[in-house]
Amino acid sequence: MSRNIICDVDSPSPDIWYGTLVVSNIRYDDDTSVTIQKLLGLKFKSPKATGKITCDVSLTSYEATKSQVYPSKPSEDVNDVTAQVHFTEPHTFVHDDHLTFGIVGDLTTDLDTFKNSFKLYAESLPSGTVIVKVATTPDPALTDAQQVVYLERDGTEDTILASAPGTTESYTVEAYKYDVKAADLATSDETTVASALASPSQVEVQVGGNTDIGVTYGVVQKYSALDVSIGALSQPITTERLHVKVVDDNNATWFDDFLSPNGTKKLRRLPVSGSVDISAQITLNDVKYSAAQNVQLSQSLIRVSINQNDIKAENVDTTGFVVLPVEIQTDATGSDVSIPIRFASTSQDVIYKQQISIASNSAKFDVPVAPGDYIVKADGFIIDSTVYGVQAPATLTVNSDGSTVLQLTTQKGASLAVRGFPDILSYGGLTDLYDLSGSDFVAADAYAAFKYAGNDGAGDSDRYLEDDPATRKTIQLAEAAASELKHPVLPIMISYTVNLSQGDDFTHLQNKDALMYSFGNLILSMSIANSTATQSVPVGYIVNPDFLGECQKGPTGEMIKPEYDMVVREPLQDALKYRKVDAEIPDSVTDTLKGYVVAVNWLIRTVAPKATFGWQTNLWGVGKSDWIYKKDDPTGPAEMAKETADYVKTLGVYSGDYRPDFLAIDRYEADDFTQRAYGPGYCYGPYEWDRFYDFCGALSLELQVPVAPWQIPASRIPARTEIVNDLETDHWGSGGTYIFGDPAIASDYHNINPQILEITPAEITTHPSVEDIFASAPPFDLSYPSYGSFPLRGIFTVLLGGGSTTGIVKSIGKTGEWTQSKVHDYMDNPVPLSY
Template structure:
């Protein structure tokens, strides 16, 4: 029999908190509910619920209970809650027994949707399931008989995959609720035969005890050809990149085009199922030899073919070098390293490469160079975890008469081995400290978690805190994730304000002595809390990012380094509050530079084991819209770095370890982002990372992109709502982690997204629509991750997500597992700082 109940929203409920109170449990025949072992229930709530949020009050006899809760996000403000209450002894529920559920969300909006959602059972799981009876049509082509169709039922962050059987019906139990059904093509592994799934209906509502039919049939079978083009390691072209085209001989249409290093295999798929094609490789001239490639004929067929490109495909013709000249190379290096570097001269009719050793020396090109104007390139490189910047002139004019010397400098830049972080490019994310965080971080194999310290997350400037539960809970979360990952190090990173300039009114806040004292003291509390977590396996207990927006707001406001503000008195007050007997150095002055030094000194005095850094913004020069324009990101970085240097942030005795660089914490296709002028395409993300590289080079610091949205761009097969704001779509995840579903063609983006109109005030920079944004980025290809060159840019770690932005956890932003799956796969072979390859500048 079904258990009935009474439920109300407790008095005092508001926008951020309320209580659901359940009482009068009885069966539908009015008999009492006897609980022998446990009471189980499911219900909906506007926020996640934890084990400690549910408690029972008994009217007549007290019983010891233990509560276990699971929360699954269905939509932005809708969670499906499953709770089990274990009873220490049997108990007959009295009508006045109450179950109180604390909810950190708004129960005042549509309360009936929560009050009427309870399904309760005694000593059994609640019967909340219905059934989808999925009838699959016969196999559309014999070639697909071994490829089982798979569809997915999507309900918020829950994805239920179902493998179908051709010509049969599969019954799938599903919890009550609304579902979207997706399914891709069925295809052979080489994509020579495929058929799209036709699913009806595409959305359904499952009710308890009901069976709903779903029909899966197939669209027209599509046939194509496939080629694996295998380019050998060609003599004389070992370090070259070749331009390759596959052309339809009948009409000269380009069927595929790509660049390829020698010694690689490129898979070319979805070519016409029949006809004649040619593989054409662009001729190239290198080191006084002309290389001409013979076109390779291919008869297309509905099958996979392997086409080798070998030395026999290449005709080599030495060039007459009469009149060519010797070009000396003058190398100045910070260090002598066993590192080989390839210099490249790219000219109008000839290219030259020369391998040099990373040391101060005078050498030359091994062969004479044709007089011409050349573009010069040389890769930066990593050695023992340190980035080395190889600098050359952008152009070199080789004259037939006057001697020309190529000047090369090799400078030490950022050391990426930041204490507490792994010796490879790592990813972490924002935590909201709800129960599902641990499983999400484990699923992503994250190496760090971050959270704002204190109660208000902004330094709590009007009170002295006595306990920093945010820091304690974040450290506990990190340790629990470590345990689940078999000991992989996971660093908790706290965000701490001692002066919050994020809301403006810079000069008034800089002048507020009392607020500085409170926030200095609260930073000490965070540091002491972290110190308490030091043990033999955690000598570095936590990381700290101090004062987001402080440097940016001061720079934007034209605040000079000598701008007067109270420093020593509030710092002394904070030290005395915690009975810390330390003498403030005389070099800490009563101005902005002194304030920065005070923060650095305080961190290293109270918690010398802590790893920490400051944060900067894109808008320090006054506006962030330069990212859409043609301004050189390296020039913007140089100006920003000059201000950082002027404040002596990374100078003196108490130097921080790294620099965090904020984009803007919002998913690009949400109003929080694009209404405020932040919606990046592949071009803008590339320029953002150029800015990060410029900051690293200018300050010789390891940098951390921070609060980066990990949301992906929906493709044409994704279910995009007409009002898609709550779905938290974006571009950061797709560009950074790679998204073959979008690839190099913006037409793969869902049309509803492409039609998004940007605010008129930003259209001059952003374009009128999201489609304009993608067109502005052409040519682009986000099939592969952007992170492959991050270490060479000086980037040692990336922290994803934020309080309202998609990251790693499923309780904030887009709940789907896409980002977690991408990061998990990355951790199979992370980019180590001692093996990252060079990158041409």
């Protein structure tokens, strides 16, 4: 006789904006205990969510877990939610174990429906079998082509691959009602394409049942295909993008954009006759570099490469051009240090660039400059590990009368020498503690492993912990990896003493007992590190994620002021007494919000003086995150960073006697092409990632504090020719591709897999599709890594991944192994922090 798993569901303090659904007392319907070997699955309904749905797992005993939540696109203001909780070892649920689902949505309407909707499953979610029968090939050229069938569920596509025409394949899929679509059957170069029809167009997969889908073929079309590429170029245009145009013999433009060296533009499904003219050009420092070719089309793939030998250089007529003086205000010293200056015409076709020595307060460009409007870029520089930023106008109009002067000012920033970290830009990642040998971190040659401290990962604010296995095991893993790598691997614990990650700020700030317990549990974690770690810097801490951002934007839209009253000294004293720490609390720890910040800094410096630590903030501390998407807003990241820095300064986070070592910064850790990210509006292309890291750099400069981008999604963009099976489980994204580069994507968004381009992100992104995110971005090139600029942005390390987000560990998503190899390859030629 089968037994159903039942549970109790509560919703403490639901409101129209945010609330939680808390699952506890998980048991069988005969009241016997439930033991999970690997997977607990849940299905339930939630209100239409305007933000991420989170899942926090709190167990009375410690087992490593990871959770994944997949909400459907809402229908009639209701989400169908699927959640999975994975266990590393068997776990028997007891009454007080609970799962807390954070819902950004209105739980006050029809709350009983949401509470009563929970269904729980041991080891697997209910599923059925789909049998896909594909017709025989409609053309000999398509014999080796692969047929893809999409099962679409509320806008989220699951992909089923039939290996070839003329086959019948069976697939196990989650029981659900799906729309069915079939992709065109095409050769890899799309010179032969057959339309495909899946029947029926809708199926409902029943638990344990079989569902048939057939694929038939219609008209076969023949096409030409064209690959236009830029080969390796020589100085001075080695790294310059060329403006490429492809125009047919009817004067219709097929392509008009920029391509980088070693970049390729793929044009598909073209006519099989006629010709095209291909041109490429750029003007740099008054020299025009150009090439032109004519190509006859045919029913085949035609490859055209523009190489250095094809490039013709000629001086442009500089009549009417003017001298452009440059004035520099700086307190930096170093005669051999230069500022790289680059400014490009608004069309990007005309570029001037030059190195200006900081030893000269007044200089000029070596060549005359064409009057007009330019976009200015002036990079900073590093002297003895200290970053100097350069303030320059975002745009510059060069007047025809020669009156324009380019004004530059340098600003001293952070020292990148952070204890516990090497003198190179390093990488670390989240550990799920599945493998305590640290083999993933060894394979990546990583320098840090982070994990949330305690049992519930949020401070365990309801009790003093007797032990903290998460801290012990993270230290064990880090030291095992360090032993193999022959260099330190820093264990970093994420510690909450006030958890504002789920809102309800004032309640948490006023909870004296919770603060006492969480202070005590932080002391426990530090004591374990002091007594067990053997590395010279035993442990690192990132404290109170989301705290600064939440306080800055405030629960009512107004920041919480530093003098806000809260009890700090008493719970801190009680925690010190309980943990038998003999230390006198300084007078600077007052019963205010600012006093609480001092208390955290003092506590870490007192109990773990050898530790390294930093606070964390977010790009949405200004009360919004949509600024990241705004075009024609070059100063946006700097403005948002200054607002954030000003608030951090008022709290004295990085001043006084107990100053932290660094600042961690995140946006939201989900992989961009999962619904958990693009649903609430975190779906970045190269433009948005540029602005995020510009925000990091500006914030570092304002605070003079080194920064660590944290919980950065390190997944990659799949190329057009790759197989994308499931957007949610494969964990595709853009964060890793932006950092490490991928020539398969290069500078052409058409190289991105069509399933990715078709994603519809949240309205906050201002884009109707991922395709539009990339198509409307300024010219980009993902062929090469972007990490070379990180030190100039005050970045000394990057910490990758999250609980269900691609990082270094391979157990999360399809792209984790790719990221791991990229980090390892990077270490063959790492970026120094002092030059």
